[in-house]
Amino acid sequence: MNVPYVSGDWHPACGICPARRYPFGGFDVAERPSREFPFSVEDGHRYTADGVPVCVHPDRVGVPAARYRTEGTPLSADLALPDDPDELADFLRDVLHGAAPGLLDVLIEKAASEMARRFPEVSVTETLRRALG
Numbered sequence: 013m014n015v016p017y018v019s020g021d022w023h024p025a026c027g028i029c030p031a032r033r034y035p036f037g038g039f040d041v042a043e044r045p046s047r048e049f050p051f052s053v054e055d056g057h058r059y060t061a062d063g064v065p066v067c068v069h070p071d072r073v074g075v076p077a078a079r080y081r082t083e084g085t086p087l088s089a090d091l092a093l094p095d096d097p098d099e100l101a102d103f104l105r106d107v108l109h110g111a112a113p114g115l116l117d118v119l120i121e122k123a124a125s126e127m128a129r130r131f132p133e134v135s136v137t138e139t140l141r142r143a144l145g
Contacts, residue, residue, distance in 0.1 A: 014038075017073070024072045024110065028056045030065035031073045036080065036087060039065040043077045074111040089115045091122045097131045104143035 017031040017038075025031050030039035040060060042049055049058040049066040058066045060082060070077045078085040089111075094103050104123055111119055120140065127136045 025067075026069060026072060029067050029069070029073065030057055031067055034065060036075075037084075038081055039067055040079045040082050041067045041070045041073060041075055041077045043070065044068055071110075074115055087115065087118075089118045089122060091119060091126060093123070093126055093130065097134050100127065100131070100134065100139050101142035104139065108143055 015035055016033055017036040018025045018029070019032065040049075042058075045051075045058065045068045049060060049068065051058050058068055060066060062082070064081050067073050075087060080087070091107070094100065108116065108119060108123075123143075124136050124140065127134055127139060
């Protein structure tokens with residue numbers, strides 16, 4: 013089954029984004045629009061020279077720019093928590109609510125592990141509840 017990477021009107025991905033049509037790994041993500049990924053007037057998408065669909069807004073789909081389909085680049089998630097534990101819930105709210113579905117579980121696991129290591133006085137469960145609420 014071909015499940016799109018993002019769905020729902022609430023997600024910040026553009027309405028024409030290939031992430032709304034293809035699963036993760038079915039398209040590449042570029043830093044920005046460029047002549048390297050021309051716009052197709054036939055269907056409104058951008059493509060590589062080899063015909064691979066390209067998203068040009070990595071911030072909107074929540075993944076770094078990479079050639080996920082063209083080169084088979086695996087998805088990874090880096091998470092740099094703030095130094096102040098009082099900022100954790102707000103920081104995580106922004107990160108988690110903007111993350112693409114494929115990254116959400118990974119980010120939650122990394123956040124929980126890193127919070128427990130760096131801030132033993134902080135309730136990981138309560139902080140995640142506030143961030144996700």
